[in-house]
Amino acid sequence: xxxxxxxxxxxxxxxxxxxxxxxxxxxxxxxxxxxxxxxxxxxxxxxxxxxxxxxxxxxxxxxxxxxxxxxxxxxxxxxxxxxxxxxxxxxxxxxxxxxxxxxxxxxxxxxxxxxxxxxxxxxxxxxxxxxxxxxxxxxxxxxxxxxxxxxxxxxxxxxxxxxxxxxxxxxxxxxxxxxxxxxxxxxxxxxxxxxxxxxxxxxxxxxxxxxxxxxxxxxxxxxxxxxxxxxxxxxxxxxxxxxxxxxxxxxxxxxxxxxxxxxxxxxxxxxxxxxxxxxxxxxxxxxxxxxxxxxxxxxxxxxxxxxxxxxxxxxxxxxxxxxxxxxxxxxxxxxxxxxxxxxxxxxxxxxxxxxxxxxxxxxxxxxxxxxxxxxxxxxxxxxxxxxxxxxxxxxxxxxxxxxxxxxxxxxxxxxxxxxxxxxxxxxxxxxxxxxxxxxxxxxxxxxxxxxxxxxxxxxxxxxxxxxxxxxxx
Amino acid sequence: xxxxxxxxxxxxxxxxxxxxxxxxxxxxxxxxxxxxxxxxxxxxxxxxxxxxxxxxxxxxxxxxxxxxxxxxxxxxxxxxxxxxxxxxxxxxxxxxxxxxxxxxxxxxxxxxxxxxxxxxxxxxxxxxxxxxxxxxxxxxxxxxxxxxxxxxxxxxxxxxxxxxxxxxxxxxxxxxxxxxxxxxxxxxxxxxxxxxxxxxxxxxxxxxxxxxxxxxxxxxxxxxxxxxxxxxxxxxxxxxxxxxxxxxxxxxxxxxxxxxxxxxxxxxxxxxxxxxxxxxxxxxxxxxxxxxxxxxxxxxxxxxxxxxxxxxxxxxxxxxxxxxxxxxxxxxxxxxxxxxxxxxxxxxxxxxxxxxxxxxxxxxxxxxxxxxxxxxxxxxxxxxxxxxxxxxxxxxxxxxxxxxxxxxxxxxxxxxxxxxxxxxxxxxxxxxxxxxxxxxxxxxxxxxxxxxxxxxxxxxxxxxxxxxxxxxx
Numbered sequence: 038x039x040x041x042x043x044x045x046x047x048x049x050x051x052x053x054x055x056x057x058x059x060x061x062x063x064x065x066x067x068x069x070x071x072x073x074x075x076x077x078x079x080x081x082x083x084x085x086x087x088x089x090x091x092x093x094x095x096x097x098x099x100x101x102x103x104x105x106x107x108x109x110x111x112x113x114x115x116x117x118x119x120x121x122x123x124x125x126x127x128x129x130x131x132x133x134x135x136x137x138x139x140x141x142x143x144x145x146x147x148x149x150x151x152x153x154x155x156x157x158x159x160x161x162x163x164x165x166x167x168x169x170x171x172x173x174x175x176x177x178x179x180x181x182x183x184x185x186x187x188x189x190x191x192x193x194x195x196x197x198x199x200x201x202x203x204x205x206x207x208x209x210x211x212x213x214x215x216x217x218x219x220x221x222x223x224x225x226x227x228x229x230x231x232x233x234x235x236x237x238x239x240x241x242x243x244x245x246x247x248x249x250x251x252x253x254x255x256x257x258x259x260x261x262x263x264x265x266x267x268x269x270x271x272x273x274x275x276x277x278x279x280x281x282x283x284x285x286x287x288x289x290x291x292x293x294x295x296x297x298x299x300x301x302x303x304x305x306x307x308x309x310x311x312x313x314x315x316x317x318x319x320x321x322x323x324x325x326x327x328x329x330x331x332x333x334x335x336x337x338x339x340x341x342x343x344x345x346x347x348x349x350x351x352x353x354x355x356x357x358x359x360x361x362x363x364x365x366x367x368x369x370x371x372x373x374x375x376x377x378x379x380x381x382x383x384x385x386x387x388x389x390x391x392x393x394x395x396x397x398x399x400x401x402x403x404x405x406x407x408x409x410x411x412x413x414x415x416x417x418x419x420x421x422x423x424x425x426x427x428x429x430x431x432x433x434x435x436x437x438x439x440x441x442x443x444x445x446x447x448x449x450x451x452x453x454x455x456x457x458x459x460x461x462x463x464x465x466x467x468x469x470x471x472x473x474x475x476x477x478x479x480x481x482x483x484x485x486x487x488x489x490x491x492x493x494x495x496x497x498x499x500x501x502x503x504x505x506x507x508x509x510x
Numbered sequence: 511x512x513x514x515x516x517x518x519x520x521x522x523x524x525x526x527x528x529x530x531x532x533x534x535x536x537x538x539x540x541x542x543x544x545x546x547x548x549x550x551x552x553x554x555x556x557x558x559x560x561x562x563x564x565x566x567x568x569x570x571x572x573x574x575x576x577x578x579x580x581x582x583x584x585x586x587x588x589x590x591x592x593x594x595x596x597x598x599x600x601x602x603x604x605x606x607x608x609x610x611x612x613x614x615x616x617x618x619x620x621x622x623x624x625x626x627x628x629x630x631x632x633x634x635x636x637x638x639x640x641x642x643x644x645x646x647x648x649x650x651x652x653x654x655x656x657x658x659x660x661x662x663x664x665x666x667x668x669x670x671x672x673x674x675x676x677x678x679x680x681x682x683x684x685x686x687x688x689x690x691x692x693x694x695x696x697x698x699x700x701x702x703x704x705x706x707x708x709x710x711x712x713x714x715x716x717x718x719x720x721x722x723x724x725x726x727x728x729x730x731x732x733x734x735x736x737x738x739x740x741x742x743x744x745x746x747x748x749x750x751x752x753x754x755x756x757x758x759x760x761x762x763x764x765x766x767x768x769x770x771x772x773x774x775x776x777x778x779x780x781x782x783x784x785x786x787x788x789x790x791x792x793x794x795x796x797x798x799x800x801x802x803x804x805x806x807x808x809x810x811x812x813x814x815x816x817x818x819x820x821x822x823x824x825x826x827x828x829x830x831x832x833x834x835x836x837x838x839x840x841x842x843x844x845x846x847x848x849x850x851x852x853x854x855x856x857x858x859x860x861x862x863x864x865x866x867x868x869x870x871x872x873x874x875x876x877x878x879x880x881x882x883x884x885x886x887x888x889x890x891x892x893x894x895x896x897x898x899x900x901x902x903x904x905x906x907x908x909x910x911x912x913x914x915x916x917x918x919x920x921x922x923x924x925x926x927x928x929x930x931x932x933x934x935x936x937x938x939x940x941x942x943x944x945x946x947x948x949x950x951x952x953x954x955x956x957x958x959x960x961x962x963x964x965x966x967x968x969x970x971x972x973x974x975x976x977x978x979x980x981x982x983x
Contacts, residue, residue, distance in 0.1 A: 155765060155870035198710035209708050211717070212685055227957035233866040234898045235682050236935040237671040237721055239942055239950050239980055240962045244684070244717035248710055265767035292628060294738035296769075335808055393706040397628035425707045462709040469712055477712050484700035488969065489713045495968040496961065507712055 043446070046471055049505035053137045055094035059115045063097055063139070066107055070098040081122050081140035085187075086130040086472060093120060093134035098142045102218060102226055102257040108141055109255065109501075110224030116499045121251040123164060123190030127197065128389050129470025131250055135505040141255065143192055149173045150258065158215060158232050160260045163192025170261075179263040182207035182298075185466065186372045192256045197468035198248030202371070205291075205424030206298040206330065207264065209466065214247050218258030222497040232260055245492075250468050251503035253496050267298075267330035271340060272358040272367055275347050276322040280304060280407060282350040283323045284400040287423045289346045291396055295339055299328035300424040301371060304407065307378070307418050314377030315370040320354055325423075326371060328364070371420075378418035378431050387418065387431035388445040392456035393465030396426045402459055403428055406452045413444050427465035453479070469507045477507065516919070519944055522978035526610045528567035532588045536570055536612070539580055543571040554595050554613035558660075559603040559945060566593060566607035571615045575691060575699055575730040581614055582728065582974075583697030589972045594724040596637060596663030600670065601862050602943025604723055608978040614728065616665055622646045623731065631688060631705050633733045636665025652736040655680035655771075658939065659845045665729045670941035671721030675844070678764075678897030679771040679803065680737065682939065687720050691731035695970040705733055718965075723941050724976035726969050740771075740803035744813060745831040745840055748820045749795040753777060753880060755823040756796045757873040760896045762819045764869055768812055772801035773897040774844060777880065780851070780891050787850030788843040793827055798896075799844060801837070844893075851891035851904050860891065860904035861918040864946075865929035866938030869899045875932055876901055879925045886917050900938035926952070942980045950980065 063071040072078070073095045082092030094117075099105045112119045118138025125132060134140065146162035149170060153159070154177045161170060168188045170181050183194060185201035193199075195217070200209035207213065216230030219242075229242035246254055277283040280302075287300050302325055303311070309321045327343065329336045344355050358364050370377075378387055394402045403421070410417050410430060421428025430452065432445035453463045453476045463469075463476035478486055486508055493500075493510060500510055536544040545551070546568045555565030567590075572578045585592045591611025598605060607613065619635035622643060626632070627650045634643060641661045643654050656667060658674035666672075668690070673682035680686065689703030692715075702715035719727055750756040753775075760773055775798055776784070782794045800816065802809045817828050831837050843850075851860055867875045876894070883890050883903060894901025903925065905918035926936045926949045936942075936949035951959055959981055966973075966983060973983055 153868065153870060155761070156868040157765070158868065198714070200708055200710075204708060208685070209710075211708070211714065212681070221957070221961070225957050227955060227961065229954075229958060231930075231935045231953070232868045232933040233900075233935040233938065234869075235673055235677060235684070235866055235900065235938055237673075237682075237864075237939050237941045238935045238937040238946070238953055239721070239959075240726075240965060241671070241684065241714075241717045241721050242958060242961060244714045245965075248712070248714050253713075265765070267767075288628070292630070292738070294740075332811060334811055338805060338807055391710075393708055395626065395629040395631065395705045396707075397626060427706075427708065457704075460705040462704045462706040462711045464711040465706065465708055466710050468710045473711070480704070480711055481702075482700060484694070484698050485702060485715060486712075488694070488700065488715060491968045492713060492718075492965055495964045 045475055048509040049471060049474065050135045053118065055117050055137055055139070056115055059111060059117055060095055062111055063095060063108065067097055072096045081132065081142065082134050084125055084127040084130065084132040086128055086470065088130050088133060088471060090133045090135050093138055093140040096140045096142055098145050100145050102220060105141065105143065105220045105255050105257050106224040106226055108139065109220055109222060112139055112501050113223045113499060116501060118501050118504050119255070120503050121192070121196065121255045123193035124166060124188065126187040126189045127193065127470065128467045129472040131197065131468060131470040131503070131506060133471060135471065144190065146257065152177060153232065154179060156232060157263050158260055159263050160258060161191050163190060163256050163259060165191050167191065167194065174263060178266050180266050181261055181263050183210060183213055191259050195247050195256050195259055196250050198466070200466040202299045202301055202422060204422060205300060206296055210247055211244060213262045214243055214259060215262060216260040217243055217246055217256055219246055219254035220257055221254050222499065222502050248468070250470065250506050252493060252506055253502060269333040269336040270328065270330055270364065271336050272328045272364045273340065273355055274319065274367065275325050275352045275355045276320040277324070278351045280323045280404060281400055282352065283325050284403055284423060286325060286347050286350045286352060288396050288399060290343055291424055293342070295342055297327060297339060297343065297424060298330040301326040302421045302423040302428065304419040307374065307420055310377040310381045310418065311370045311374065314373060314380055317370055326367060374418060374420055375431065378433060382416055382433045384435065385433040386436045387433055388449060389467065390430045390449050390452050391464050391467040392452055392461055393425060393427035394456050394459045394461030398459035398461065399423060399426050402455055402461070405455060406430065409451060410448055413448055415441060415444055425465065426461065471506060474508055518948055521982040522944060522947065523608045526591065528590050528610055528612070529588055532584060532590055533568055535584055536568060536581065540570055545569045554605065554615065555607050557598055557600040557603065557605040559601055559943065561603050561606060561944060563606045563608050566611055566613040569613045569615055571618050573618050575693060578614065578616065578693045578728050578730050579697040579699055581612065582693055582695060585612055585974050586696045586972060589974060591974050591977050592728070593976050594665070594669065594728045596666035597639060597661065599660035599662045600666065600943065601940045602945045604670065604941060604943040604976070604979060606944060608944065617663065619730065625650060626705065627652060629705060630736050631733055632736050633731060634664050636663060636729050636732060638664050640664065640667065647736060651739050653739050654734055654736050656683060656686055664732050668720050668729050668732055669723050671939070673939040675772045675774055675895060677895060678773060679769055683720055684717060686735045687716055687732060688735060689733040690716055690719055690729055692719055692727035693730055694727050695972065695975050703733070721941070723943065723979050725966060725979055726975060742806040742809040743801065743803055743837065744809050745801045745837045746813065746828055747792065747840065748798050748825045748828045749793040750797070751824045753796045753877060754873055755825065756798050757876055757896060759798060759820050759823045759825060761869050761872060763816055764897055766815070768815055770800060770812060770816065770897060771803040774799040775894045775896040775901065777892040780847065780893055783850040783854045783891065784843045784847065787846060787853055790843055799840060847891060847893055848904065851906055855889055855906045857908065858906040859909045860906055861922060862940065863903045863922050863925050864937045864940040865925055865934055866898060866900035867929050867932045867934030871932035871934065872896060872899050875928055875934070878928060879903065882924060883921055886921055888914060888917055898938065899934065944979060947981055
């Protein structure tokens with residue numbers, strides 16, 4: 038069981054009628070691919086967030102940009118909300134039909150349309166998942182580095198401006214989307230950007246769409262940057278006497294400009310969850326999990342520098358995982374962190390946080406918040422993409438306990454206030470969705486939110502594109 | 511003498527009255543810092559483009575965000591255009607008062623406000639120039655890499671989404687601006703972004719403003735990423751038997767993922783202009799001018815790989831410039847290319863092009879366009895940031911010859927059509943301004959331009975922010 042929306046999010050809810058005529062028109066166009074079956078609607082009416090609201094009135098499975106355009110034209114005509122759906126791995130309530138309407142599932146638009154290996158670009162449909170993409174381009178010696186953990190869809194990753202473990206070196210979706218095809222609220226199909234690596238030709242509509250969470254248009258095609266697979270890759274784990282020592286090591290690595298590809302922090306209790314879930318024997322101490330990409334000599338040089346820094350901070354048991362199998366084992370454990378945590382307290386739900394702060398404030402932010410979490414008595418997961426100043430608590434609550442939920446929400450709120458006071462952001466990579474509407478208001482301020490709302494109203498005058506997300510309107 | 515606007519740009523001109531009451535109000539507030547002297551207005555009413563239009567009605571020298579806000583409030587009230595002015599180095603007519611109004615000079619807002627060395631960020635006022643910035647942060651061992659050649663203002667570089675020689679490694683203004691303070695059309699001061707390295711918190715207003723050419727707001731503060739000065743830097747020149755050999759070498763470097771910091775192409779005739787202007791003795795053949803950043807071992811490894819690739823393409827006379835003095839001499843020659851070209855034909859003006867194409871099409875695009883330029887009989891400058899697929903012709907025309915101007919514009923138009931047909935962009939880094947309004951329309955298409963116009967109308971309903979630029983309105 039999950040909870041209904043907390044009261045401060047109620048303004049986002051304005052349940053709207055979905056007229057039978059619209060459903061009929063959609064069924065006429067899409068046949069079986071327009072479903073009103075409760076099971077299908079319920080599956081599309083939730084995500085990894087912990088809220089429940091009524092499911093969408095119908096689910097349409099689109100197979101082309103033209104079909105997406107048809108759905109939007111019809112819904113625009115009827116002023117009915119459209120919620121784009123990719124892999125369903127969103128964490129912040131992005132997929133919830135808080136104002137009713139149609140879930141537009143693009144997961145069947147899953148073709149890799151063209152790989153331009155010479156240009157290091159690939160163009161895909163939005164339903165392609167990141168693992169599928171890497172599988173399909175592997176033969177070319179290229180890879181797409183953005184890795185949020187979950188096997189998210191590329192469209193969804195654009196919509197939430199996702200990042201993850203490799204962002205410290207390769208950037209986020211912000212830096213790696215070159216061009217988009219987008220369908221507007223009224224069903225018009227347009228392109229933003231080109232395959233050129235850079236451009237100063239007009240407003241940056243690509244980056245306006247990236248991170249807009251389906252509220253400004255539906256993404257139907259994505260051109261991405263890809264990278265040559267590194268000649269050499271090496272991963273290492275290193276245990277530390279304290280959280281602070283691990284974080285200070287990270288800060289020093291970044292400040293020295295060492296081009297580390299991944300640097301993940303995992304706290305001691307979370308390492309224990311990994312060991313339990315993935316049958317590993319990692320030392321149950323604060324840990325950095327690192328990866329180095331480059332030429333063989335370059336990787337060795339980076340690793341030696343990092344080892345030296347770590348030792349200066351009391352880092353021990355610097356262990357190498359040079360073989361692909363060992364590396365995969367470690368990263369699989371990292372990616373399964375969420376499930377390992379859930380399993381550690383059967384029946385629990387995780388309330389996830391996502392702040393990101395300037396790296397000079399990372400140790401303070403993390404330590405103060407860890408102390409608070411410990412004092413609360415709630416069990417929690419704690420890990421982070423610390424090279425970017427981004428980390429996540431997952432407070433493991435009993436979903437039936439209003440007290441535990443309230444405690445978790447209070448911890449999250451304190452953490453966000455702390456991050457904002459340190460010139461950080463409430464969301465490093467998960468997006469705003471429903472959950473962070475209030476936090477975004479605090480972070481951006483009224484004038485910036487007004488500007489966002491003005492853009493939304495102009496591009497979606499009937500407020501049909503994923504309404505009730507990012508801000509209330 | 512320069513030319514009046516060509517006929518296709520006339521729709522951008524809608525001369526508006528600047529009421530005496532507004533000038534009086536500005537004089538009352540700013541005293542001597544509001545000038546109506548013809549010399550001052552004329553100096554602010556032109557840029558490095560080759561158009562002439564009447565100068566602005568007055569020039570206001572603002573010294574704070576609050577003052578910028580005052581100017582905008584007043585101009586908003588009177589529906590009078592405001593044209594932000596930084597260093598005056600724009601190439602595309604951005605600074606021209608095509609609809610009359612006030613030039614808002616922010617060059618006196620030139621303080622480096624805070625350097626956060628630990629976070630690799632710096633916050634500056636918009637009038638700080640890039641050379642000034644690097645001078646002021648040098649003591650910290652950090653540098654700001656974006657280098658468009660001209661000593662542009664940071665505000666202007668944001669406004670045009672500038673890049674330049676280092677972009678192949680460090681990205682452009684798009685990737686390196688973290689946060690902005692912006693004053694809106696009605697005078698409201700707001701902030702976009704934070705000092706966190708990444709964020710998924712709401713619409714990316716920062717990147718909407720970057721590249722908006724003063725049409726959506728006036729930038730009054732900029733937070734930038736800075737980088738540790740590389741431990742080792744090495745520069746090299748290499749001559750090639752043909753343009754094609756030089757370009758194919760570049761393509762191979764990029765496709766191999768070698769993290770070269772700069773790779774500039776210069777054609778033979780342009781090398782001759784360098785030699786003449788900067789008293790150098792470079793071989794007058796197609797040339798690559800390269801720079802490598804990293805650890806001493808890393809730089810050596812990169813350079814060896816590149817040398818091997820170049821030799822495979824017939825590259826000769828690979829010459830090193832390891833000392834800072836030699837490097838400075840070479841890069842100064844590169845940066846003075848424009849002046850070297852102008853000097854090569856006394857009294858001429860340069861019509862500059864700025865296409866950027868996917869790198870697999872670079873050789874074709876460059877070779878076909880070079881042949882066309884040669885066939886035209888016009889002398890020209892030709893060089894490029896080829897690692898990004900971006901290059902510039904500067905057609906050197908007699909400004910009094912309508913024929914030569916027409917020939918240059920035809921060459922530019924053919925070049926842009928060619929780049930667009932190759933999935934490239936009409937503007938890699940100079941922006942749209944006046945000159946490329948038609949090209950942008952071809953590139954982006956009606957639907958995307960309509961979206962840009964809709965955003966403009968919403969954020970600037972009285973069309974006072976640098977009107978007549980990017981698109982007609």
